[in-house]
Amino acid sequence: MKEDIKKFYDNWYPETLPCYIQTLMELEEKLVLNTVEELKEYRDIKKEGGRVLDCGCGFGSYFSLTxxxxxxxxxLSYHQLKRFGRRHRLNSNRICGDILNLPFKDNTFDLILCINVLEHVRDIRRGLRELHRVLKDRGVAIVVVVNRDSIVREEIFNDFKIYHRALSLRDFEMEGFKIERYVTFYFLHPIFKVLPVSLLRYxxxxxxxxxxxxxxxxxxxxxxxLCVVLRKC
Ligand SMILES: C[S@@+](CC[C@H](N)C(=O)[O-])C[C@H]1O[C@@H](n2cnc3c(N)ncnc32)[C@H](O)[C@@H]1O
Structure with missing residues (x-):
């Protein structure tokens, strides 16, 4: 299964997707960026510094945050990391690895960003335990996932050829983590896809x-x- 996901993302070129899909993905990106930038826990790290992990970074859509x-x-995908390097002219700081078996010592990071990754993980508990393990005490994980309890269902964000499961706030209730806050966003009804792309963008x-x-x-x-802020306690 891990191999399927790796293969999928090794061959994933979102820029080849239809324009309206790219437009909705760009909307999601903007909303994620704005949401994370406004979080107190993220601002604290910006002010005070600390070690950060972007776990499942893809090709670096959220590089501006870090x-x-x-x-x-x-x-997980070496190919995504290579694209990341080319796109942002980064030579180091990129590691190929699995969220279920993170190649870091305990208590390493002050902040972990994990954006749209856990939906691909069957054993979510194990994924969360790994995030917990590599976080320092009082460290924070900011996790974004497709929300299972959403009132809108945009197929673009749900319909994957590989394992993908929307998650619920309840999935993050775990001993050792305090849910510091959460926010949900993106309420655009799929009906808006009938608009021509230029109008949709406008x-x-x-x-x-x-x-x-x-x-x-x-x-x-x-x-x-759904964006959840988890604090290691
Ligand atoms: C939807 S993309 C999100 C990428 C980036 N976080 C973003 O939001 O633009 C999901 C990413 O998670 C990675 N991924 C999936 N399963 C993983 C795992 N078990 N460990 C680490 N990364 C994984 C994929 O390779 C892919 O790059």
Whole structure:
């Protein structure tokens, strides 16, 4: 199964996907970036410094969050890491590895980012235990996943040829981790895909990005994506 995932991501070129899919993926990226940047726990690390792991970094969509920090980038796919290096001119700090068996000592990191990775992991407990193990005491994991309890279901983020399972806040309840906070986001109904791509982009940039924040308050817990802040305790 691990081999299937590796093979899939070794051959994954999102830039070859249809334009409307790329547009929705860009929307998700913007929302993830804004969401993480606003988290107190992320701001604290930005201010105070610390060791960071981007676990399942892919080709570096969220590099801007960590480029100024002491960060290691890990992914199962060597190919994704190579693309990451080319894209951001990085020669070091990238490691090929498995979230289920992280190649780090206990108590290594102050912050772990794990964005859209755990959906591919069958044994989520084991994945969380590994994140817990390599975090320092009081360290923080910021995890983003597709939300099982979402009120909208965008197929683009659910329909994978490899193992992929949306997760729920309950999946993160675990001894040793305190759920410090959580937020859900992305409420764009799939019906908007009928718009021509240029109009869809205009709508997203001019209106939707701000509207998403209002919808978070109204439909708390119901967004397509779930961001959970876990503190090791
Ligand atoms: C949907 S991509 C997300 C990439 C990046 N975090 C982002 O949000 O743009 C999922 C990534 O998780 C990686 N991945 C999947 N299973 C993994 C595992 N067991 N250990 C480490 N990385 C894994 C894949 O290789 C892929 O790069």
């Amino acid at each position: 480029r100024d920090l002491d960060t290691l980038y890990l992914d 709508f997203i940039d001019k209106l939707y990005l701000k509207l998403d924040y209002r919808l978070r308050d109204i439909f708390r817990g119901g967004g397509q994506f």
